[in-house]
Amino acid sequence: MADTAPADRRGGFGRGRGRGGRGRGRGRRGDEKTEWVPVTKLGRLVKAGKIKNMEEIYTFSLPVKEYQIVDYFLPSLKDEVMKIMPVQKQTRAGQRTRFKAFVVIGDSDGHVGLGVKCSKEVATAIRGAIILAKLSIIPVRRGYWGTALGEPHTVPCKVTGKCGSAMCRLIPAPKGTGLVAAPTPKKVLQLAGVTDCYTTSKGSTRTLGNFVKATFAAIGNTYGFLTPDLWTETEFTKAPFQEHTDFLAVKQRK
Amino acid sequence: MSHSDIDSDVSELDQRELSEAVATDKWAPQLGYCEEPETPLTADTFPSKSGGKPAWLNPEHILNVEKTTCNNCNEPMILLLQLYTPEDEPEEAFHRTVYVFCCKNGGCHKQDWTQCFKVYRSQLPRENPYYPPPEDEEEEENDVAIDFTPKKFTKPKECVICGVAGTKACGKCQSVYYCSRQHQMVDWNSCHHKEYCNTTMDKEQEQEIQKLRASRLFSEMEIVSEPEGQGEDGKEEEEQREHTKRETGENSKESALALRGDEAYENSEVAVDQSFLKFQLKIGLYPDQVIRYERVEYDMPDREPLWVQQGQKPTIIPSCDKCGGPRTFEFQILSTLLNYLDISHVADDSLDWGSIYIYTCKYNCPINPDIFVPEYIWKQDFSAEGMKL
Numbered sequence: 199m200a201d202t203a204p205a206d207r208r209g210g211f212g213r214g215r216g217r218g219g220r221g222r223g224r225g226r227r228g229d230e231k232t233e234w235v236p237v238t239k240l241g242r243l244v245k246a247g248k249i250k251n252m253e254e255i256y257t258f259s260l261p262v263k264e265y266q267i268v269d270y271f272l273p274s275l276k277d278e279v280m281k282i283m284p285v286q287k288q289t290r291a292g293q294r295t296r297f298k299a300f301v302v303i304g305d306s307d308g309h310v311g312l313g314v315k316c317s318k319e320v321a322t323a324i325r326g327a328i329i330l331a332k333l334s335i336i337p338v339r340r341g342y343w344g345t346a347l348g349e350p351h352t353v354p355c356k357v358t359g360k361c362g363s364a365m366c367r368l369i370p371a372p373k374g375t376g377l378v379a380a381p382t383p384k385k386v387l388q389l390a391g392v393t394d395c396y397t398t399s400k401g402s403t404r405t406l407g408n409f410v411k412a413t414f415a416a417i418g419n420t421y422g423f424l425t426p427d428l429w430t431e432t433e434f435t436k437a438p439f440q441e442h443t444d445f446l447a448v449k450q451r452k
Numbered sequence: 453m454s455h456s457d458i459d460s461d462v463s464e465l466d467q468r469e470l471s472e473a474v475a476t477d478k479w480a481p482q483l484g485y486c487e488e489p490e491t492p493l494t495a496d497t498f499p500s501k502s503g504g505k506p507a508w509l510n511p512e513h514i515l516n517v518e519k520t521t522c523n524n525c526n527e528p529m530i531l532l533l534q535l536y537t538p539e540d541e542p543e544e545a546f547h548r549t550v551y552v553f554c555c556k557n558g559g560c561h562k563q564d565w566t567q568c569f570k571v572y573r574s575q576l577p578r579e580n581p582y583y584p585p586p587e588d589e590e591e592e593e594n595d596v597a598i599d600f601t602p603k604k605f606t607k608p609k610e611c612v613i614c615g616v617a618g619t620k621a622c623g624k625c626q627s628v629y630y631c632s633r634q635h636q637m638v639d640w641n642s643c644h645h646k647e648y649c650n651t652t653m654d655k656e657q658e659q660e661i662q663k664l665r666a667s668r669l670f671s672e673m674e675i676v677s678e679p680e681g682q683g684e685d686g687k688e689e690e691e692q693r694e695h696t697k698r699e700t701g702e703n704s705k706e707s708a709l710a711l712r713g714d715e716a717y718e719n720s721e722v723a724v725d726q727s728f729l730k731f732q733l734k735i736g737l738y739p740d741q742v743i744r745y746e747r748v749e750y751d752m753p754d755r756e757p758l759w760v761q762q763g764q765k766p767t768i769i770p771s772c773d774k775c776g777g778p779r780t781f782e783f784q785i786l787s788t789l790l791n792y793l794d795i796s797h798v799a800d801d802s803l804d805w806g807s808i809y810i811y812t813c814k815y816n817c818p819i820n821p822d823i824f825v826p827e828y829i830w831k832q833d834f835s836a837e838g839m840k841l
Contacts, residue, residue: 211482211500211677211745211783212548214538222485222678235739235788237732238834239804242790242797261836263728330724437800 234266244270252309256337258437265332268311272335277303277328278385281406282320299323300410303331304389311335312386312414314407338390339420343370351393355423359415362408363401366416371396382406383413390417471737474681479752482677484535484743486792489674496583498547502533502742503793504672505615509536509549509574511582512605513823515616517631522555523567528632529553530614530669532569533785535743541750545816546578550827552785552810559801565831571810572824611635613643613668625650638668671794675743725837731760735786742792745783754780760806761835769828775817779828782812787834806834 210220236242241264243249252271255262262268268275280300286293297320304310313331317323341354351373358367366383371394377384379397387395403409474480486502493499495507508514520529532554539545555561555568578585581603609618611631618629620636628645630636639645643664648657666672735741735758746755759765769779785808795803811828819825 210538211484211535211743212537212539213747213750214540214546220490220676222487222676233739235791237735237787239797239802246797248798263725263834264732329729333724 234264236264236266238263240264241267252335253337257435260437262333262335265329268332268335272305272309275303275305275309275332276389277301277331278389279324279327280382280385280410282323283407285316297323298407299327300407301327301331302386302389302410302414303328303335304386304391306389307391308338308340309335310338310386310390310414310417312410336414336418337421338392338417339423340392341370341425343372343394348373352395353392353417353420354425355420357416357419357423359412359417359419360401361411361415362405364403364405364408364412365400366409366412367398367400368392368413368416369396369398370394380409382409386410386413386417392417470733471681474737477681479746479748479755480680481755482743482745482748483680483738483741484675484677484745485740486673486742486789487676489672493672493674498536498538498549500533500535500675500677502673502675502789503670504531504666505610505669506531506534506551509547509576510823511607512603514608514610515551515572515824516619517611517616519572519824519826520553520570520614520616521632522557522560524560524563525555525557527555527557527634528611528614528616529555529568529570532670533675533743533789535675535745535783537745537747537782539816542816542818544577544818544820545575547576547580547583548816549574550782550810550812551824552808552829554803556803557801558799558803561803561805562801565805569808569829569831571812571827571829573812573816573819573827574824575816575819613638613665622649639665642668671792673792677743677745679748680738680744725761725835727759727762728834731758734758735788740788742786742789743783744786747780747782757781757784757809758807760832763835764832766809766811766830769811772813772817772825772827774819774822774825775813775815777817778814779811780814782810784809804833806832808832 234241234245236245240249240255240260240262244267249255252268255267278301280302283298283300284295285298286295288294296316296318298314298316299320301313301315301324302310303313311331311334313327313329313334315323315326315330317326339354340350341352342350343352352370352375353368354370356367356369358365360366368387371378373394375394375396377387377392377395377397379387379395380399380403382403383397383399387397399409399412401408484500489499489501491497493501493504493507495509495511498509499507501507506515517528521527522529530553532552534549534551537548537550539548551572551574553570553572557568561568576582583602584600609621609629610616611618612628613635614631616631618631620630620632622628622630622636622639622645628639628649630639640649643661644657645661648661653661744758746757771777772779785805787805787807790797790803790805793803797804809830809832811830813825813827
């Protein structure tokens with residue numbers, strides 16, 4: 199029934215039979231399916247190439263609503279499914295089981311994201327969690343344990359993050375130490391691009407959701423910590439779309 | 453404003469289930485896409501188009517600039533789009549067009565967007581003095597000559613910039629018409645009328661002037677339509693659905709595992725804009741759509757539009773000015789249209805919206821003696837929330 203009614207009315211708005219505009223042109227196959235048409239203003243600016251990298255988006259705290267923006271700047275993201283957890287809800291007809299997926303995504307070079315999604319099927323939950331992880335990507339600040347020689351390899355200072363009762367503390371480590379951590383934060387730190395780190399954890403770390411969120415919060419705090427080398431005054435630059443027109447000036451003149 | 457994800461039923465965010473739901477939707481909306489026009493979009497072809505000058509349905513009486521002036525900045529508005537939406541009933545709405553005008557100044561929209569949009573409905577019956585009645589398919593074999601002579605009238609002058617009634621003429625040459633002083637200034641200064649006033653121009657110069665004038669408006673594209681879920685891709689999607697069903701058919705049945713004690717107390721809420729995600733997934737099936745037209749059948753229930761955020765919804769829709777009857781949702785314009793308007797997005801106050809919703813008289817009341825009847829418009833922006841963990 200669904201295919202007979204609209205089949206004879208290809209093209210044209212409105213309910214008049216057989217009249218109104220034309221249908222879509224044929225021969226639009228190929229790339230058109232996968233091409234991203236931006237919906238938000240930030241998306242349009244990114245697609246037009248007006249924004250150079252993710253760091254500009256972070257500097258001005260612009261909310262990212264389309265995950266394609268992240269894909270555009272960070273094409274080489276790796277995702278890691280931390281856990282699939284079945285959750286149940288009691289209904290009159292028995293139990294309704296759904297699956298909660300925890301996905302950590304990162305490029306091993308300063309960007310991590312965490313996504314949590316619940317769905318009736320595992321594959322859907324994972325796909326949804328990957329999208330949410332992309333939307334939540336944050337930058338990771340790395341520093342040195344001792345001499346500033348070579349590339350930064352560890353966290354810049356002792357940072358801590360807490361979620362629920364799980365607490366995770368990251369401590370700078372000398373080069374070559376590797377990641378001294380439980381498997382869960384170890385994966386997150388690997389994807390973040392931290393090479394060496396000591397960790398301490400407290401609380402119920404068995405609750406994986408909370409533990410991952412705690413490490414994520416700790417990593418996020420690396421850019422929130424005021425270290426002495428940031429003491430110089432910041433010169434504020436204009437946000438990507440801050441070029442004002444003379445609109446207001448004209449209004450005054452009238 | 454955070455929405456807990458623990459117990460909400462998020463099955464509607466599944467892409468596969470969404471496309472299934474769309475294919476079995478009896479009243480799937482018509483989606484509009486922007487394409488390059490194949491033939492010139494003149495009024496007798498009853499076009500649906502975005503940008504450019506309006507193609508007036510009623511060629512004798514056209515809109516005056518007072519009806520298309522932004523109440524904020526007092527500049528004349530330009531045509532955003534017009535949709536030709538013919539109806540079978542009532543009789544007077546055989547030909548029907550909805551015009552949407554908007555102010556070009558993005559800053560105006562940021563101040564008070566309710567003053568920056570105007571929507572007008574215009575209709576003509578089948579028997580009208582301007583267009584011959586279209587042939588019925590049964591009468592094609594009779595080869596009856598259609599006895600129709602269009603009414604003779606003086607074509608009203610149109611403003612050379614924006615296309616509404618050109619009530620003022622250039623003082624010097626008296627041969628170019630404008631709707632307002634602002635457009636006269638624009639033509640004088642930016643479109644070289646200063647140099648060419650009262651002179652004859654050759655073809656190249658004329659074309660250059662046409663281009664300059666057209667650049668003051670949104671770029672003209674034709675809006676073509678296709679029912680959602682019935683596109684050329686529809687068949688391919690169905691095959692894909694069958695394929696995935698076969699592949700993952702039995703994997704989704706997991707044995708019910710008892711909940712471990714610890715996990716019951718997990719705090720794994722994620723604050724995310726649920727309505728935007730739903731919107732994005734729905735759009736993602738056909739990403740380049742610009743219009744969603746919901747009035748596809750008679751006697752269908754009133755449908756809710758596809759919202760882009762939870763807040764900023766209209767509280768009461770005012771009744772029709774003419775007949776006092778209810779107004780219902782007709783179609784919505786998505787922000788993807790902004791990609792086709794050829795405007796700069798870099799400025800802080802460039803034109804931007806989440807989605808624009810048009811509500812029109814449910815029964816298409818007769819509009820005589822007016823030619824244009826104003827209708828109601830609502831705009832939603834995207835919420836400024838990002839992801840919060």
